[in-house]
Amino acid sequence: MSDILKHIEENPKETRRLIGLEYEQLQQLIENAEQLNYEKQALRESKKIRIIAGGGGRKPKLSVKEQIILTLVYLRQMTTFQLLGIQFGVSESTANDTFNYWLPILRELLPCSLLEQVKKNESDLIVVQEILTEYELIVDSYEQFRERPGDNEEQEKYFSGKKSNHTFKSQIIIMPDGRDIVDVVAGEPGTKSDITMFRENRDNFDPKQSFKGDLGDLGEDLIDTPIKKPRNKELTSDQKKSNKAFSSKRIFVEHRIRSVKIFRVVQDRFRLNPKKYEQVILTICGLVRLRIRALILPLEISAMSLG
Structure with missing residues (x-):
């Protein structure tokens, strides 16, 4: 042992x-x-x-x-x-x-998200997507440093101006109270904007689904965002209060991303084969769902569990 x-x-x-x-x-x-x-x-x-008979070696x-x-x-x-x-x-x-x-x-x-857990059964997926429209889901993204690619085109593709480094970008969508991960997208190039990632995966949800995001999602009608500070001006006291209340509702997605990042393979520079990045991140999201008891093994899912 x-x-x-x-x-x-x-x-x-x-x-x-x-x-x-x-x-x-x-x-x-x-x-x-x-x-x-x-x-x-x-x-x-x-x-x-x-x-020859098996069992040797x-x-x-x-x-x-x-x-x-x-x-x-x-x-x-x-x-x-x-x-x-x-x-x-x-x-x-x-x-x-x-x-x-x-x-x-x-x-x-370990299904990485609620949608992945039910997607094998189309009828279950449709029911879950419809139930989710009763909630305003929270969306956020984060970046993780990766090893510098050897190819010049790959270097340019993955270089994030925001982080001044080569990064992978991932997006996570959760329930309003953070009790489950609803959808995950992992391993996109760091140059890709938050709103582009969201729009590329919008079809995973019902057309009526609403979301709560941050300033990186400005311009998307389906996502409610905080009030942006005007150029050369200040927000009013009422606008600041509104943004503070907005942030208090979004804090659950920060907690859930932190739950993912307790696994240091997500927190530190990613040193495994870059082709494994998506597999690693989605596996960890499945572990987090097990950790927070959103996922029960053997797998079970019912519409009542969302209520």
């Missing part, structure tokens, strides 16, 4: 600090991930034509539980794979391979 797994088993209350989930949520996630992995392996085996050094925890520790702490390997008693390459094996399984198991 690895030292980290042993520590978690002996100190379950510290699980949230180590991997971002409560101990009970971790156990639930492991159980479901093991089942999904078993089903995938069984499907692969059924398609193989074997000359070198046995993995880590149990399935340890492999899943290794993946979660990387997302939460973003240590190097070399140090991660030392912590779990395996080589650096094994730690890397383990992470890359389990990341897509967790991604499949």
Whole structure:
């Protein structure tokens, strides 16, 4: 048993600090991930034509539980794979391979948003989209530094003037009280404006859906925004009060983005393969939904849960 797994088993209350989930949520996630992995392996085996019986070969050094925890520790702490390997008693390459094996399984198991959770059933999706029109959803975006692209065109594409660096941009839309993530768009170039991101993904919602945004969304009729300070003038006291009240209602999206950023792989400069960025961010959004109890495993969804 690895030292980290042993520590978690002996100190379950510290699980949230180590991997971002409560101990009970971790156990639930492991159980479901093991089942999904078993089903995938069984499907692969059924398609193989074997000359010798299965079950041979070198046995993995880590149990399935340890492999899943290794993946979660990387997302939460973003240590190097070399140090991660030392912590779990395996080589650096094994730690890397383990992470890359389990990341897509967790991604499949954890829908990143309410809309993704119901989209496989068109009738459920339509019902949820209609119910959401009863709320004014909150939309916001954030940028994350990435490694400098080697290609000149990629450098120009991802260079954000706002951050004076190369960045990925992501957009998150939540319920008014922050109790669930409704939609996520991840990994867009840092040069793309907030309003462009919103308009490119507007079809995910009912045409009557309303939103609450910030000054970056000015010009979009469907998004309510604060009052912009006129050039060379000051806002009136009433306008300032109005903006303060507006901000107090939008604060929930800042809290939810902070929940995403407790996973350091989102907070620090992204050092993995850039092609994995979307997969990583959406997986973490799924973990956040599990953390805040918006997502229940095994998956369940009902219109009543939105009320």
